Amino acid sequence: MGGKYRITGNKYPRMRPPRRRGRLVFGLVASVVVLGMIGWGTLQLIDVFTGGKKASAAGGKGDCRTESSPSTAPAKALPEPGTITVNVxxxxxxTGLAKSTADELKKRGFKIGKVGNASKDFDKKVKGTGVLLGxxxxxxxxxxxxxxxxxAAERRTDAGRKGADVDxxxxxxxKTLTKKADADRAMAALTVPRPASATTKKSC
Known part of the structure; x- marks a missing residue:
């Protein structure tokens, strides 16, 4: 170009567009934020699938579970029939019921004391199978x-009664005593330990 618009000197104007530094900085910041969110989400997933073991090791705040286990109380030792004196x-x-019943109890190992008719407090007044009194x-x-x-007999106690005999x-x-086989099973059941209170155990 000549004339009025002629370019002189060794410097020429640059024709490329100015750099957009603002967009570059924004892009870098956005990338850092996205990477941070991905890393945080990954840690959360790891914590879920490992059952919170890291949290438990760091501060004991992991999930805890409570287990209960039943405990048994030992059965109380019962006296042998040979140590029990029974009055019938x-x-x-x-007629004859007291004698025949006493003889059967003796065969089963019990000691027999008095045998006879009931006192006036009970004579003709016991409508059930019988009364055991001690x-x-x-x-x-x-x-x-x-x-x-x-x-099926009723059990009663007398606070003023002396001695260890039972009636x-x-x-x-x-009609008759319980069959011996059934009586033996009932005796065995008395010696079986029974469940007591359940104990709980907490594990973390």
């Missing part, structure tokens, strides 16, 4: 053992 009384109008201490000792021989008072509903 007949409260019915039928001191307070016999409620969980000798009465359950004797009760295995006549499972078998035969009632109107009495």
């Amino acid at each position: 009384y007949n409260a019915t109008a039928r 001191p307070d201490a016999s409620l969980k000792t000798s009465l359950p053992v004797l009760g295995a021989q006549l499972t 078998l008072i035969i009632g109107d509903g009495f």
Whole structure:
């Protein structure tokens, strides 16, 4: 070009567009944020699939589970039939029941004390199978053992009663003692440990 618009000197104007530095910086920042979010999400997934073990190791805040296990209490030792003295009384109008019942109890190993008719407190007044009567201490000792021989009998205790003897008072509903095989099973059941309170165990 000549004339008025002639270019002189050794410097020429640059014709490329100016650099867009703002967009470049924004792109870098956005990339850093995206990478950070991806990394955080990955850590969360790892924590979920490992069951929170890292959290538990760091501060003991991992998931805990409670397990319960039943405990058993040992059965109380019961006296042997040979150590129990039984008085047999007949409260019915039928004759011979006290003697025959006492003989059967003797065959089963019990000691026999008095045998005869019931006192006026019970005579003709026991409508059920029978009544087992003993001191307070016999409620969980000798009465359950004797009760295995006549499972339908009522059990009673007398706080003022002296001695360790127990009474078998035969009632109107009495037919015979419990069969020996069934009585033996009932005795065995008395010695089986029974479940007590359950214990809990917490594991983290």
